[in-house]
Amino acid sequence: MSHRVDPATAPNFPGGTGVTRLNVYSWDSPDGLCGGSPHLHTASSEGYIVVAGQGRVQTLGAEGYAEHPLVPGTVLWFTPGTVHRLVNDDGALDIVVVMGNAGLPEHGDAVFTFPDEVLADPEKYRAAATLPSGAGSAEMEAAVRARRDLALEGYTGLVDRLNRGDQGALRELHEHAASLVADKTGHWRSLVEAGPLAQANQTLATINQLASGDASPLASATVRGAAPVSTEPLYGMCGRLQTWDLKPATGLRIHS
Template sequence: MTDNSAIPPFPAAIGVTHLLVYDTLAPDGLVGGSPHVHFLCSEMYIVIGGHGAVQTLSAAGFCETPLEPGQIVWFTPGTIHRLINHGSLEILVVMQNAGLPEAGDFVLTFPESILSDEQAYADAASLSPRGHVYASGERAAYRRRDLAVQGFVELQQRYEAEGLPALDRFYKQAVRLIQPKLDAWHAVWERGPLAVTQQTGQHLTDLARGDSSFLRQGSVYTLPAPASPRRLGMCGTLGVYLPEGAQKVER
């Protein structure tokens, strides 16, 4: 093992998680995860097993995209999304801006009565006062999934009846909930994704001067498969690849 401070982030400062999608019924009779939205992070699914779909709701309307092994699907911030599990759905999730999803870059699609009350939202989302994103147990995970599905179905119906105003109202409520976190998010972004981009800029400057000394720092790193216990996320159980667990390959 090497000194953690010497281990670089994943390429482009992304996050990678192994996801086994929940296999229990939601209130609308479908099997899967909790509908939610991200504000700053694009998300990509690399399907490695099973079958399912991702339902999305955005300004472009409602869509359901099938998920099959080998398929890659991604979507940008503002896209409300919900994973549907048709059988043993297993995904590698790649997230933009590593650190921000873990810091709470999401809002679940709870009913409006919960979204309008900050404390009610935190309680329903099973969030700690520090905003930790993982549920404390299966009952809490399924309870918040079921509430999010209820709100998602209601939002979809309002969108069909009202169009964009219904979606804009949800966005406005969601933004109000995350605004207290923005300073902390900015700090995470500065230390991670921004720092990585700035390093690339410095390397370009170095190369233009003919300075190749930074290339001496090239190394190989490995991560083992995520170990148990798995964490209870919004869409399923999570095996988190932690960069601080990386091993440097010694020659």
């Protein structure tokens, strides 16, 4: 006799994480490098598994500025607050991205490194970060590139300040980011409680039952798959995205 699982209560992807296939943009930037928009995540860690191509990720964090080479087989991850910029050196950089706290990145966890005057004004920030709805491919690509170049402008200034020994530069960016996302945190809390925290608590409960010889949690064993969110790649911060609905009961959509 098979055990049927209600789709609404079926388990989410392991660890409450999100998974995205990312083809990094190969468009030239004003500084001559190809790649995506510099940004940070305010509450989620991000991991890369490189499957093809050659590139780098530039990072700014507690240890200063660094460049990390990306080649097939590279596994690399970073914590919230780390500014990161993907550089596509050969035009073929292809990455599987694993995001912590599935639901938070899709609901505004990321903040672009726009210039200070944009970061300090929520309305200006929203206008600069939002892509046009219903635009054709040419208009959309132009908007994505303009957004990326504005983020690069702020990022370049940030790197310059850090190189001059201005230790307050990153702190000010973090303060702007915290202010921009503050009104979202209540919803984020519910997403974490229903996702990674619920999975961790369920695992602990299962361990306790197994410790006493109770195998009943294993009776709900099931297999689950996920369909792509879109048949066409989406425009993300760093490249064209293929993403999957790993939380179908919630109707989450990728934040572009």
